[in-house]
Amino acid sequence: PPSHPAWPWPAFIAHRGGGRLAPENTLAAIRAGAAAGFSMVEYDVKLSGDGMPFLLHDDTVERTSNGRGLASELDWRALGRLDFGGWHGPDFAGEPAPSLYAVARCTRARGIHSNIEIKPTTGHDTATGAVVAREAARLWAGAALPPLLSSFSEAALEAARAAASELPRALLIEGPVPADWRARQQGLGCIGLNIDVQHADEAAVRDILGQGATLAVWTVDDPGQARTLFGWGCHAVFTDELHHVRADAPGLAR
Numbered sequence: 018p019p020s021h022p023a024w025p026w027p028a029f030i031a032h033r034g035g036g037r038l039a040p041e042n043t044l045a046a047i048r049a050g051a052a053a054g055f056s057m058v059e060y061d062v063k064l065s066g067d068g069m070p071f072l073l074h075d076d077t078v079e080r081t082s083n084g085r086g087l088a089s090e091l092d093w094r095a096l097g098r099l100d101f102g103g104w105h106g107p108d109f110a111g112e113p114a115p116s117l118y119a120v121a122r123c124t125r126a127r128g129i130h131s132n133i134e135i136k137p138t139t140g141h142d143t144a145t146g147a148v149v150a151r152e153a154a155r156l157w158a159g160a161a162l163p164p165l166l167s168s169f170s171e172a173a174l175e176a177a178r179a180a181a182s183e184l185p186r187a188l189l190i191e192g193p194v195p196a197d198w199r200a201r202q203q204g205l206g207c208i209g210l211n212i213d214v215q216h217a218d219e220a221a222v223r224d225i226l227g228q229g230a231t232l233a234v235w236t237v238d239d240p241g242q243a244r245t246l247f248g249w250g251c252h253a254v255f256t257d258e259l260h261h262v263r264a265d266a267p268g269l270a271r
């Protein structure tokens with residue numbers, strides 16, 4: 018894939034840290050992503066009940082831990098007692114949910130770039146966008162490349178811009194790319210869109226790229242599909258299949 022000045026990050030991004038190799042949104046996942054040769058990881062960040070930015074995809078902890086309840090109603094001490102690894106397999110039993118601080122240390126020490134997806138618990142969009150952006154600006158100060166912030170939540174992206182306007186942002190799109198995507202992306206001061214592979218048809222991709230926006234596509238788990246998307250000019254793909262969709266896969270080398 019060609020490099021593009023508007024997209025200074027790598028073209029291959031490990032989804033939720035390490036895709037299917039490890040429990041999503043943990044340090045073990047990020048280490049697995051790095052070990053698989055990925056130099057950029059995506060992960061989901063929200064706030065605990067007492068305001069700690071930490072990694073979790075869902076509103077609730079049930080699916081990925083041995084606990085119960087909404088992230089926004091559990092304080093950081095209570096979250097710290099939960100096992101976020103055992104659901105994936107015994108090798109990961111006891112793996113905690115990491116704070117954004119721990120993730121900044123882990124990724125920066127390894128030279129791994131970050132896409133921080135701001136994933137507010139329902140109703141907490143503004144506070145989550147503000148805290149995550151403010152802390153990201155502090156934690157990545159002086160980094161060779163800034164983290165890319167992204168969100169489905171336009172309120173979170175507005176709050177992120179108000180808190181740390183210098184950090185680049187991308188608008189995540191759920192479902193088909195809407196006709197007014199350009200106005201929404203530009204109105205939020207975002208560099209581009211991150212879209213679902215199910216809706217990344219050639220017309221949508223060429224429209225987005227032709228209007229000068231950046232485009233990353235999630236999740237691309239087939240190397241042939243990645244090749245097609247790069248052929249159309251896509252800047253990056255997120256993958257859960259780290260052993261198949263990677264920079265050294267046949268035909269996918271930069």
Ligand code: G3P
Nearest residue numbers: 059061134167211235255
């Ligand atoms: O940021 C890309 C992708 O992670 C968005 O979907 O549900 O996996 O967070 P989801």
Ligand code: MG
Nearest residue numbers: 059060061134
């Ligand atoms: Mg995500």
